[in-house]
Amino acid sequence: MQLTVLLIILALLTVIGYQMGRSRAVASVGGRIVELHSVPSYHGFYVALWAGLPALLLFAFWGASEGWLVMQMVLAGLPDRLVQGDAQAIGLLRADILNLAHGVTTGREPDPEVVAAAERYVRLHALGDWSLLVIGCCIAIGGLLYARGRIDPDLRARNRVERTANIALVICSLVAILTTIGIVLSLLFEAMRFFAVVNPLEFLFGTHWSPQMAMRADQVGSSGSFGAIPLFAGTLLITGIAMAVAVPVGLMSAIFMSEYASPGLRTWLKPILEILAGIPTVVYGFFAALTMAPFVRNVGGSLGLDVSSESALAAGIVMGVMIIPFVSSLSDDVINAVPQSLRDGSYGLGATKSETIRLVVLPAALPGIVAAVMLAVSRAIGETMIVTMAAGLTANLTANPLDAVTTVTTQIATLLVGDQEFDSPKTLSAFGLGLVLFAVTLTLNMVALRVVQKYREKYD
Amino acid sequence: MSIAVTKSRYQSEEFSARLRRRYAAERRFRIAGMLAVGIASLMLVVLLGSIASKGYSAFWQAQIRLEVTLDKQQVEERNYTAILRQALYAQVPAATDRATRRSLNDLLSSGAPYELEAMVNANPSIVGTTQTVWVRADDEIDQFMKGFIRRDVPESERRLNDVKIAAIDALVAKGSIQSSFNTTLFSAGDSREPEQAGIWGAIVGSALTLVVTMLLSVPIGVAAAVYLEEFAPKNRWTDLIEVNINNLAAVPSIIFGLLGLAVFLGFFGMPRSAPLVGGLVMALMTLPVIIIASRVALKAVPPSIREAALGVGASPLQTVTHHVLPLALPGILTGTIIGMARALGETAPLLMIGMVAFIVDIPGGLTDSATALPVQIYMWADSPERAFTERTSAAILILLAFLILMNGLAVFLRKKFERRW
Missing domain, CATH: 1.10.3720.10 (MetI-like)
Structure with a gap:
């Protein structure tokens, strides 16, 4: 919810920034546009970029790291009794907390500590969203005011805007490469974990496929x-x-x-x-x-x-x-x-x-x-x-x-x-x-x- | 004396035999070509025909007319099942013993009480009166009315026993059973009961997924195409990007699903079954399609346009945004629509990220659990009931209608705005 509000505010601020930059540039030369280094609309884009971009970057960074960060804080607050154990146990605990936080009911009766952790998770999450809204708005307004103050007939607004645009274009064309790298890395990483358990040669040249793993060690055919x-x-x-x-x-x-x-x-x-x-x-x-x-x-x-x-x-x-x-x-x-x-x-x-x-x-x-x-x-x-x-x-x-x-x-x-x-x-x-x-x-x-x-x- | 008539070697017997053979081979080759095209067309006709013939009947649904007496006490106890049953027994007076009545109970959809409850809640003033309502029949009654459950099969092998068929006959004779347009199919979410199942939830899920896909892949794809076509220096690095995009276009879609599972769900911890993740995965998948189509469209803009713009003092970026892009827009749009149509029909990556789930509610946001239209088809195709086969085919018809609409729009745009320089 807060994220949607933030995005709408950002969109508004960039539009306002564009108008502000434009009119200020025109005003700075008293209407004689020829005296500007760049056409007024570039000044507008310059301010709009300053208003929108930093906040958007924060937003993207937040979106990528928030869940992990909040979870770390929640896990750190749990008693040692629960956090002990291997990565698998912690992963299970993490899933439990997430399920509870999202209101998914599981069959078993949850540990009161875990319930408390889930509540803390929800609280921290909400707190994070609100602080993101406030900080995002502050950054956007700050950027807008900073850029507005820099508007000047000699400001090379076109060069700056175009350089930013160029960088954005390059980043967009890199998405394809990143996708390939993502595919290769995710496949390799997970496959490595698999090959740590199963011999790659057995995988590639074995003639029997039955991936069912037993639930208990003493079951018949316990290893797939x-x-x-x-x-x-x-x-x-x-x-x-x-x-x-x-x-x-x-x-x-x-x-x-x-x-x-x-x-x-x-x-x-x-x-x-x-x-x-x-x-x-x-x-x-x-x-x-x-x-x-x-x-x-x-x-x-x-x-x-x-x-x-x-x-x-x-x-x-x-x-x-x-x-x-x-x-x-x-x-x-x-x-x-x-x-x-x-x-x-x-x-x-x-x-x-x-x-x-x-x-x-x-x-x-x-x-x-x-x-x-x-x-x-x-x-x-x-x-x-x-x-x-x-x-x-x-x-x-x-x-x-x-x-x-x-x-x-x-x-x-x-x-x-x-x-x-x-x-x-x-x-x-x-x-x-x-x-x-x-x-x-x-x-x-x-x-x-x-x-x-x-x-x-x-x-x- | 007679002059020996020597035939030219082009008129010799062997020659004409050879020529006949060659012409026969020519004819055979031609027929083989026609046969190939014929097979392809035949398969298309068989495919569409079999689906249409299986699916058209799902647009109708049998309903039963009941005179329900909304007894105040029963309404307060929310015992709508009893109300409906009493009305049903009244319709079939012949049924008096318990066994027969128990059979009759199966005539109505198990969703009928909820329908009635919704009706009462919407208009509480009808409590205490007798109302004529049409309620959905059970899917097997529906199938019987459509003639898919045959009367002449022995009772033990039939899905409906003789008692039910007699009751249906009685209802038909009174005009109390009718087939009407199946609005549930278009307004409900998934259900275990065929007569209550609809595709609206899946359509909303697909729409949400496509919105995310479009918002991400179109700007990024067009920007990448602009960079590669208009700004990128020709060097190893851009060659690498280009090869990469071509290869990415041919990566099996299920691999993108694995990427989504490992990265978006596993690494970033995004919610399962969410249209947001589905849209992200689809965006990565359609990106190469959009980049390739946009590059073709940009390439088709003649260099003279760029030179003229640069000549009057526009910067390279202004040249592109003011002149080249608007001219390439129809081509880009066409490519985008075709890419979106492909994303709409794609199923495999969505299976990987958990969008294959039994979801009754209509998704309301990007992070709600949702399914998509092709995934709904996949899930229904697994259901054993005859009524679900029918609904699967109907869902396919609707999906195909969307695809035809999108592709038709693309063809229309291409025809309308195509410019030859």
């Missing part, structure tokens, strides 16, 4: 096993089926649309493929689970085959359909990039259209098509919803497309959905899988982009 080979095999199987659908259909569609279809037909066909590309994956997942899987099962049953109701075939086919537009639009681009002179030369020698395409255009476009297929493979490997909804959960090591298999993304999704403790090997294994997934898709993309770049230089 984390051999990810069945998941990799399942992913490859479904990806293979998807590619067997998507590559021929996508490639032939691209060839037909770029070489055979009349412009009128093309204006009809292109949107169809675009719609196919725009359908959310959860819709494909629903289609795979409720329409395609029973269909495949019935067809298989009528042929006397034993088809699992969560067969890899159904998920793979639907995933292939999802990827058709991806393959076709990328192939379309590379086929169109083949110079017309190559085709004309081939026709001049008497080749038919299909011979030209097969023997001249496709070989010339091959690197691009290979890159397109690699990108499609990376897309299929990383696709989550279709397999989560239509593929199975049991890790079978099989090459039979009629059996149920599970995939890396399915496991990540099922391991992390629902309330789990954050540091059991079961949960952490999802980050190990995520790391593998990220590394594989990144490699595929990098290689594909490299192939495309190399290919592009050929006809320029």
Whole structure:
């Protein structure tokens, strides 16, 4: 609440600052704007920046650190009896306090000390919000007054504002890098914690996957096993089926649309493929689970085959359909990039259209098509919803497309959905899988982009 | 004597046979192309057709007319269930024994008493009178009325027993059961009971998430595109950023979910299931899309515009903000809408940050627990009831309608403002 108020006040102050700076600059030269170093609006922006930016930075810093800070203060105030123990116990305590503070009731009767701590947490939190409001307003008004006092005909307001704007632009373009670093670090960090418990070699080359950890040490099968080979095999199987659908259909569609279809037909066909590309994956997942899987099962049953109701075939086919537009639009681009002179030369020698395409255009476009297929493979490997909804959960090591298999993304999704403790090997294994997934898709993309770049230089 | 007629080698038998073969191959290739396009179109038709045919019926819901006597004492005891049951027994006079009546109790939605209570609370003056009300029927009655539960199946395999079907027949004969537009679907949050479940909570959750996504990704994305396209020096550093953005665009969405889980929830301790976190994750995910689209739009603005602005004394930043950006705006807008449409349909990252939860209340703020439309679809798809399959399909139709609307807007903007220089 206070934060919203602060943001509204800040917005008002920047508008006021802009008007103030502008009018003061004009007044300082008695209306003869030519005598100003910068146009009046830059003076306005200068004051507005001073009013808004420092308070906004404080706000951002506060938002990032407040929860942690308040929690540290609360934990420091607790009796030693509760704070003793390892990181896990403290994490549990912290979650308890947060739950109580947010009014979430847990099953067990909370410790009175913990209740008191939760109350303290709420109080400190409110205090923090109020002080943020007051301090933020003070800083904003102070900045505004300071900048206003500096308005002068010789003030290089434009240079200052533009330098700030430039820095802001650079920071914005760094967000992409920060995101990548964030992904790599978070995956690595959590995966390291996982590999501290499970041997990485066992993870990568083990053939048995059952991540259920026992609640008590004396339970049967108390240690889960984390051999990810069945998941990799399942992913490859479904990806293979998807590619067997998507590559021929996508490639032939691209060839037909770029070489055979009349412009009128093309204006009809292109949107169809675009719609196919725009359908959310959860819709494909629903289609795979409720329409395609029973269909495949019935067809298989009528042929006397034993088809699992969560067969890899159904998920793979639907995933292939999802990827058709991806393959076709990328192939379309590379086929169109083949110079017309190559085709004309081939026709001049008497080749038919299909011979030209097969023997001249496709070989010339091959690197691009290979890159397109690699990108499609990376897309299929990383696709989550279709397999989560239509593929199975049991890790079978099989090459039979009629059996149920599970995939890396399915496991990540099922391991992390629902309330789990954050540091059991079961949960952490999802980050190990995520790391593998990220590394594989990144490699595929990098290689594909490299192939495309190399290919592009050929006809320029 | 006759002159031997020598055929040219272009008219020889082998030649024409070869030519026929080549033409046949040509035809086959062409047909293969048509087949491929045909398969793609067919899949689209089958996909949309199967969902539409499963989902259209969810927009209607069976309701039962009851003459309820709002007895003062029962209202004070808040015993609305009893009031409704008495009214129902009155509608089916044939039912007199206990077993039959118990069966009849299942005819009404378990939410019906609350409906009646809300009605009484809204207008307390009706207490003590007899009112005609239409209350929602149970989802199985609804399915029966729609013909999805068949009468000719033996009773033991049917979801409705003969007693209920007889009661429904009696109600139909009196005109006391009707199918009306399913407003609940559009106004309620999630529920375990299909007839009380709606997607409004999910739509609000999606809207809140998208607002956060847009507020973050559009300014940052456009600023990054402006920097890379207009100001950045061509060096290793900017090359790195560029490669990075291209790679980020191809990272699987579930990885962004893992990032959100580890960083926003784990490190910063933000609340689970909150649209705020969902929006943050989606913003990071759509950022590359917006940057790439904005760069294309900026690139399409001819250099002469920039040179003219610089020539009359504008600073580089003024050139960009006064001239280049306004001209590139339609392209940027189109890219933004397409990026938002993709974010609206995305599910996997939201599963990771706990937006997959059973939430009945309509979220009221950015930190409330919420779910999103595609996640709601995912959750309903898992429910075994036939009525939920129908509602899942209906929710998909609504999601697709939103997506078509957004993409249509993008196409419209592109057509209207597209400029060729």
